[in-house]
Amino acid sequence: MRAHPAGPRHGEIPADHTSFVPADLNELDPAVWPRGAGRSGGVMTLAGNDVRDLAMTYGTPFLAMDEQDFRSRCQDFADAFGSAADVHYAAKAFLSSHIVKWLAQEGLSLDVCSGGELRLALRAGFPPEQIALHGSNKSQVELETAVEAGVGAIVVDSFDEIGRLAGIADARGSAGSASTSNGSSRRIPVMIRVTVGVEAHTHEFIATAHEDQKFGFSLAGGDAAEGVRRIAAAPGLELIGLHSHIGSQIFDPSGFEVSAHRLVLLLKSVIADHPELAQTITTLDLGGGLGIAYTSADTPPPVDAMAKSLTAIVERECQAAGLVVPRIAVEPGRAIVGPGTVTVYEIGTIKDVHLDGGVVRRYVSVDGGMSDNIRTALYDADYTVVLASRSSAALPVRSRVVGKHCESGDIVVRDCYLPADLAVGDLVAVAATGAYCYAMASNYNRLPRPPLIAVTGGTSRLLLRRETDDDLMLLETW
Known part of the structure; x- marks a missing residue:
């Protein structure tokens, strides 16, 4: 959206202004x-x-957060998606030390997208293995901090980042094993963010021509397949899943259906080219973006309805492709903390x-x-x-x-x-x-x-x- 620095023309009266008189x-x-x-x-x-x-x-002014509202929405997501899925709270929506503690108590995982969010989560005592680190331009320090802490996944976003992580792994042990803060050694678990060519918002989605963005690896351009190849070739990295994110404030699961279809086709192609990855790629992350009601005119679906839709979409696509159904991951932020x-x-x-x-x-x-x-x-x-x-x-x-x-x-x-x-x-x-x-x-x-x-x-x-x-x-x- 391109707008005047002062915002939209603010003197206009909507033609249908009488329709929203409460x-x-x-x-x-x-x-x-x-x-x-x-x-x-x-x-x-x-x-x-x-x-x-x-x-x-x-x-x-002050902001007042209903603690029980927050906790109950955490439980809504955990109950709706069940034990076969991972619910990662998207920290970018809002994060504080108390939020971190509530999330841990409610059993959710955490998605962070900067070193600052990661450090806050770790300082507040959140289990590092339940943290995923995002970001389109992670610094060397951020990557080293995440590896040292032993986060559950790093969502790689560029070829440069794959190279940085491979170098970190090489520097931390023979055969690229990475030392963690608890003294264990392992390969660095990574997911690859795929730009699937879908943009979704509320009741609308467009399924093509949305790969011109800073995030992820292009699916249509072949960058995603090349990213997988480079990860597979790095002995210190372990590809554990495919990740996508299609938009925000989404009410309709149709965009997720197209996204899941394209991710599953990529997964099928990846396993065909790299059979050894069939054992490590265990997760299909559909990202966040689930919407909320800001006004009475907004009609987001109930969490359990959206969960059933997303689960059915992935199961159907995997069955059609002849693949074992992986774990689903979702990343609600606004839908938990917003209302x-x-x-x-x-x-x-x-x-x-x-x-x-x-x-x-x-x-x-x-x-x-x-x-x-x-x-x-x-x-x-x-x-x-x-x-x-x-x-x-x-x-x-x-x-x-x-x-x-x-x-x-x-x-x-x-x-x-x-x-x-x-x-x-x-x-x-x-x-x-x-x-x-x-x-x-x-x-x-x-x-x-x-x-x-x-x-x-x-x-x-x-x-x-x-x-x-x-x-x-x-x-x-x-």
């Missing part, structure tokens, strides 16, 4: 809000916590802007913005917002929730309806902000990153504290 401005759609969200006396509660009390304790987190802001300014044709747009300015949620400006993302500190029976007013940054594209919720009696000092809550909000947060305009708290059973605690002015000055040399 019947009840106070309603909390359970498909959109955390499983522990509700209202008590008109006030929003999160896992039994009054948002006004949370604002008094932690200040605004259970809410961002709460305080309103500081309300401004009515009169547009052509007598149309009025109400601009509601809050005390955060693109520094804590860049997704609206970056991806034109949609969100759901409600008045949180009280309920209201006032008429709905066409509104836009904007931040306090010096950017016209600093928009939190582009098109929404809020009650006419909204006032300065009210709290508003934005749903489904757990994925790629804090993870992509910045200090633009020197704003501190907000705190992220966990709420459960009527209690709350800090997971990440609010940054202070001293924090923002730490890198200054004066």
Whole structure:
């Protein structure tokens, strides 16, 4: 997507704007809000916590994560895919030391894509054999750290990386065996990321002409087959699986069907050319991208339905190719951490802007913005917002929730309806902000990153504290 630096033309009113006027401005759609969200006396509660009390304790803005929501979604995936599959949480969506510990307790594996994510996971005590390392440009240090720790897999992304890993293996033992932190020796387990020519998003997918990207080895161009050949020729590397990733916010399994078909055909070809790999290639990783509901108009399938579809797709494709069905791996991130987190802001300014044709747009300015949620400006993302500190029976007013940054594209919720009696000092809550909000947060305009708290059973605690002015000055040399 190519966009103006200020974002999409922000003064436009959607032609069908009346179609999304909520019947009840106070309603909390359970498909959109955390499983522990509700209202008590008109006030929003999160896992039994009054948002006004949370604002008094932690200040605004803040992000509140429903711990039980997160844990229950981990279990939803584990139960849906069962013991014949591996569920790797995608750390890039959001990671902290507490998240690492919750994942370990819930029995999920972990997908990291940088040395920083890997070091955090290891420092928090996550089992290294349950970690997969991704990344399109892993440094020598990152690769050495992963090998030394004994991670379960390194997903190779380029010929250069295969060469680096082969060199690391050669340097660490005879016949290329790699020493790990627990003193054992083994070949370095790798998967190969394949660009299968499929791009999927929500209900749409395109099955050709999407190999022009930085990730993976081209399938159509023969690079994937050559990558397999080089891995097989390196005595210190062990190819344990094929990996693909076709997109994000996916509601329809059709794209996965095409991807799995192409991966299985590659697997059949690989085994024909390298029969010895039939014993080592045990996993077919379909990647992540499973979608969530940001608004009531979004209709992602239940996790168990998607799991059944993906499992059936792989079994059908392997049966047609005459292959033993490998383990399936999936990498949900957004689908686990996204729905259970809410961002709460305080309103500081309300401004009515009169547009052509007598149309009025109400601009509601809050005390955060693109520094804590860049997704609206970056991806034109949609969100759901409600008045949180009280309920209201006032008429709905066409509104836009904007931040306090010096950017016209600093928009939190582009098109929404809020009650006419909204006032300065009210709290508003934005749903489904757990994925790629804090993870992509910045200090633009020197704003501190907000705190992220966990709420459960009527209690709350800090997971990440609010940054202070001293924090923002730490890198200054004066």
